[in-house]
Amino acid sequence: MGQRFYRLELKASENAYVSATAVPKADALVSYADGVEVSVQDSDGNNCSPLDAEEARFGSSESPRPITATAARRVGPGEKSCTGAGTYYVLVERTRSSGTIRSATAREDWDLELHVASEPALRAGGGTTPPGAWDSASPVPPSGERTPREGGTSFNDARGLEKGVWGADIKPGETLFYRVPVDWGQQLSVSAELGSSSGSSSGGGVGTGATGAGPGRDRGYVSSALVTSLHNPVRAQVEDSDTAYDGKQKSSSLKPLPPVAYENRFALTDEVTAMRFAGWYYVSVHLSPDVAEKFGDAPLDLTLRVDVEGSPRPGPAYAGTPRPEDDFGVSERDAEAAQRGDAAAAGTGNGGGDGGRDDKLMAVIAVGGIGTGVVLLGILGAWMLIARWRAGAAARF
Numbered sequence: 001m002g003q004r005f006y007r008l009e010l011k012a013s014e015n016a017y018v019s020a021t022a023v024p025k026a027d028a029l030v031s032y033a034d035g036v037e038v039s040v041q042d043s044d045g046n047n048c049s050p051l052d053a054e055e056a057r058f059g060s061s062e063s064p065r066p067i068t069a070t071a072a073r074r075v076g077p078g079e080k081s082c083t084g085a086g087t088y089y090v091l092v093e094r095t096r097s098s099g100t101i102r103s104a105t106a107r108e109d110w111d112l113e114l115h116v117a118s119e120p121a122l123r124a125g126g127g128t129t130p131p132g133a134w135d136s137a138s139p140v141p142p143s144g145e146r147t148p149r150e151g152g153t154s155f156n157d158a159r160g161l162e163k164g165v166w167g168a169d170i171k172p173g174e175t176l177f178y179r180v181p182v183d184w185g186q187q188l189s190v191s192a193e194l195g196s197s198s199g200s201s202s203g204g205g206v207g208t209g210a211t212g213a214g215p216g217r218d219r220g221y222v223s224s225a226l227v228t229s230l231h232n233p234v235r236a237q238v239e240d241s242d243t244a245y246d247g248k249q250k251s252s253s254l255k256p257l258p259p260v261a262y263e264n265r266f267a268l269t270d271e272v273t274a275m276r277f278a279g280w281y282y283v284s285v286h287l288s289p290d291v292a293e294k295f296g297d298a299p300l301d302l303t304l305r306v307d308v309e310g311s312p313r314p315g316p317a318y319a320g321t322p323r324p325e326d327d328f329g330v331s332e333r334d335a336e337a338a339q340r341g342d343a344a345a346a347g348t349g350n351g352g353g354d355g356g357r358d359d360k361l362m363a364v365i366a367v368g369g370i371g372t373g374v375v376l377l378g379i380l381g382a383w384m385l386i387a388r389w390r391a392g393a394a395a396r397f
Helices: 262-266 290-295 332-340 382-392
Strands: 003-010 014-024 035-041 054-057 067-073 086-096 110-120 164-170 175-182 187-194 222-231 237-245 250-253 279-287 300-309 363-367 374-378
Touching: 003 014, 003 110, 014 035, 014 086, 035 067, 086 110, 164 175, 175 187, 175 300, 175 332, 187 222, 187 237, 187 279, 222 250, 222 290, 237 250, 279 300
Parallel strands: none
Antiparallel strands: 003 086, 003 363, 014 067, 014 110, 035 054, 035 086, 054 067, 164 300, 175 279, 187 250, 187 300, 222 237, 222 279, 363 374
């Protein structure tokens, strides 16, 4: 099936964000244009926020890995569509550049993960002007010894990081997930480095080595070998970068990002708009399976340099409680979880919240197509059911 529908029951005064993460099998065949698209629609099939309907593609790496698209129903000044309480619909589609996918790859099942978050309106009207100038110079990455920290396999078990230098082994075809707490007023920067494989003529690599590559041998070349992506607390993509690999150590840095501010949502550029929430920001790193063909299937050394600058500032005056409650803020517990390297816990919001509270206020009904069987999900309980879906291979499309 190339499409799935879901139903949302929304209040008049809440922003709703829905993300869909497509997870193909490691050996799936994907092309540049294959992807997933998600949109929020009213009962007449109109897109609530056309600019917020997002399509994610595998892109130039053409490598099977988790990709995420996010859509929203917004409220506030200037929003004229989908205003009011009631029933809304979420459409998730597998796509190609020409529309819904019809190629042979449609026969390959992809797992699907959903995340839904509700952000209340502000208690007072508030301004609609983005913040002024910010320091957009490329930051100096942290230095020092690496601290070992293995990554998770998805958003739901992403491992916590704080400011510092972190290291892990990454295998060809593998995607590692991490999360970093970033509070209001703080500025995040991330860079990734891939070590050299054994036999590289560079002599400076830190990799564990790939087999079958002796000195002087033609090392080969893999474009878009290492893909680094950053997603915000509602899993909307902020920025990504990729780098080629020729067996020598390589590095890639995300573009400079502004400090987190509520007013960023009124900016004109996507990467600034995405820095609109405090909370857990997710870093995923993917190593192309093509690396194994050129340099062997042994894991390589991955180094992440994470910097969080600035002192936390007071957050916006919300006229209610976000759901999940931990999605739009940073607590002492979050900072401790990042220091320990805790994994995000399925079923408890973005990482350790009180799972069952007020979960009937907003519901998602999973539907194989309009009019077919339904499963009721509370917004805070959705994570656990999604985990069961993936384990039982029942939510594929």
